[in-house]
Amino acid sequence: MQQIAIIQISEAGSEIASELQQTYSAKAIKRTDVGKLWQEYDAFVFIGAMGICVRTIAPFIKDKHEDPAVICIDSTGMNVISVLSGHVGGANDLTREISALIGAREVITTQSDNAGLWALDTFADRFNWSIASDDDMNECIFAFVNKKPTALLMKIRDEGTDYLEKSLPPHVTVVNSLEEVDPKKYSLVIIVSPYNLCAPYGVLELHFVPMIAALGFGLASHPDDYEDIYDQIDETLSSIGVLPCYKRYCTIDVKEDEEFCAMLVDEYNEELVFYTAEQLAKVEVPNPSDTVKKHVGTPSVCEAAAILGSNNGKLIVPKVKGKNWTAALAIDYKYLREQEGHIEIVGAGPGDPDLVSVRGRKMLERADLILYAGSLVPKALTECHKPGAVVRSSADMNLEEQCELMKEHYDKGHFIVRLHTGDPCIFGAIQEQMAFFDANNMRYHITPGISSFLAAAAELQSQFTIPERCQTIILTRGEGRTPMPEKEQLHLLARSQSTMCIFLSASIVDDVQRELLQEYPEDTPVAACYHLTWPDQKIYRGKLKDLAKIVQDNHLTLTTMLVVGEAIDNRQGLSELYSKHFTHLFRKGEA
Incomplete structure (x- = not known):
């Protein structure tokens, strides 16, 4: 957190000073103390005339890489001016923050900012x-x-x-x-x-x-030159064309007490990760050593540690040897631009293109192939694709055809997005695809999405957990063509009378209603939510005893979420956040 000093020049700025002190935990100091505190604070905020601000700081200004941020606010709070260290010191960003806080006009004179250029x-x-x-x-x-x-x-x-x-x-x-x-x-x-x-x-x-790489290293026992090894590794890798780019150092846990390891953490503030011999031995490496295995129980330390430290990434520099050390370098595949195939399973959200995550949107914009579940995901979600990308609905494809298409692009080194509705982990049908990817050593990752049950809560304007009434949300489905485990029958789940969100069950709503009525009162609130957040969204409210009639009279289909529980439209009960037991969470005077 930034350490901010407030210098109030005139009494007229007292209200602004108080607001900034409270918001930023800032400290009020005297103008005469600015010089001796110049290196103690990240930012100085003057409230008053610009001339006084400039004359106060002038004797202490040295270099933009050393000077703190300086901001001046006129005593009426009309203008917030970035005075010194706009980029490196963060004065420009702080100017924007404070302007938004007090409703003032930001004044930033940095050319790159005003021209919309990179800082x-x-x-x-x-x-x-x-x-x-x-x-x-x-x-x-x-x-x-x-x-x-x-x-x-x-x-x-x-x-x-x-x-x-x-x-x-x-x-x-x-x-x-x-x-x-x-x-x-x-x-x-x-x-x-x-x-x-x-x-x-x-x-x-x-x-x-x-700084994206993991440096794996092996070490002789208690080397005399341990203080030089840090630089030796840098120099050796630089000589083969790789600059120091390590975000973490990795090695075997038996080296935990070595002086070199302590130096990495204490003097250089490096991230250091230890692995057991069992963990390292499972990693396939190009240069295994019987000698290393004999001494520490694994055929590789530096290469295996680098690969593990990079999330099973690509070994960029195989084992290199120094006098008392070995080192290897690996980079997570997600950082590589070379033609390496990758599959990103992306949760599309409930339907509205604005509700896909920022990361999901980036993946879609980057993809060479977008394979989307056309019967459940609106095509509008794919319209952000880059020129030349292949965009294909999987609605008319079986699992084998989908996997073949993705592998075809994967083998060409393409970036593939498999776009599933909601969040892929909830009735997302991704397990079979992941099994295929695993069997074919295909790299993949999952970007989560907003599930339709969350969209239901938002569109119903309901909190699905009510203190002292309902603290559990059940996500399930009725038993149709896909059998349900005996212990997960709806009537058993209904015993808790929690908020229940039932997926993929509009076609068997009679069975659903019958099972729920075994435990819920017949006047329990229900909602049938069709195409949540889509342009043709429809929501029908009612009582549990009428659920089947609501669904059938309105011809609702499988793309309908059924919500049951007293949390729907409930405005009773006090959330714990606002109870007297939680007043310590508020700023003084707001509880």
């Missing part, structure tokens, strides 16, 4: 990148903000590169290699890569190194 000097902190360029950062920024032709070379994919691709300025061109960076055409190249690359002569270079 290059914030990327290292923002995206956990280091900088490997020899060229002066300010010279690169000057060229960029003056819209000199710029090349962008990205060798990995992460949050930062996703942002760059989505917000690409007109004067920036994405290139695939440095061979495309013609000095006659480009003034600057921005590189995002863990590899040691060098821009052509005459082109400014800004090289960001993403």
Whole structure:
């Protein structure tokens, strides 16, 4: 959390000062104390005249990489002005926050912000990148903000590169290699890569190194040169073209008491992960060693640890040896841009394209193939696809045909989105597909989605858990063609009289109603929710005794969620959050 100092110059700004102190846990200080506290705070907020602010800070300003953020608010609260360290110090962001808080006008004079350009000097902190360029950062920024032709070379994919691709300025061109960076055409190249690359002569270079790799290492017992090993590993990997890009170090747990491991954590503040010999021995590696197995019980330490530390990623640097150490480097497949096939199972949400997750939307925009459940997922969800992507409904395909199509694209190194309704884990029919992916060693991941039962609660404007009345939500279905386990029969589940959300059961509503009435009172509230959040959404409320009639009279289909329980439309009962026992959660004076 930022440490913020408030300097109230005039009495007129007392209300603003009080609001900021409360919101940011900021401390009020005297103007005469600014100098001695200059390095103690992340930000100084002056409330009063700009001239007084400037004259106060002028003697202490050194460098944008060292100076704290400085903001000035006029005493009437009309303007919030970013004065110093707009990007690196965070004054611009804090200016926006405070402006929104007090309803003022933000005043930001940074050229890149006002021109809608990237704030290059914030990327290292923002995206956990280091900088490997020899060229002066300010010279690169000057060229960029003056819209000199710029090349962008990205060798990995992460949050930062996703942002760059989505917000690409007109004067920036994405290139695939440095061979495309013609000095006659480009003034600057921005590189995002863990590899040691060098821009052509005459082109400014800004090289960001993403911290995305796992470094696995083995270690001799109590080496005398342990203090030098840290640099030795960096130098060895750099000599083969890989820059220090490690977000974690990994090794076997028997090395936990080594001085080198303590140094990594205590002096360098590195993330250190230990694995057991049993965990490491399960990993297939290119360079197993009988000697290592004899001493520690696993044929590999550094390579296996790197692979495990990278979420079973790709081994980029196989085992290399130093005097008293071995090292290997691996990168999670999700960061790689090379032609590696991948399947993302995405939860589409209940239907409204705006209710797919931000991550799900990004996956759809990136996909080479979108295979969506056409009978359940609106096609509108796929309209964000990139040019050239294949978009196919699976409604007329059997499981074998779906898997064959995905494998065909996977083998070409394509990025595939399998789009399922709601959240894939709830009646999502993904288990058989995952079994196919596992059998064929195909990499996949699941992006969760908003389930239709959550959409039902929102559209019904109901809290499905009512204190002291109902604290459980049951998600289930009636017994149709798919048999239900004996212990999960509806009438047994109904004994708790919880809020029950029943999927895929409109066609057997008579059976559903009959079973529920064995336990719920006949006047229990119900709702039949058809095509939740779709343009043709319909919701019918009533009592349990009339549930079958509601469904049949309105010709509702399988795409109907049945909700049962007294939580529907209930406004009785006090949530614990607002009870007298939870007043410590509120700010002073709000309880």
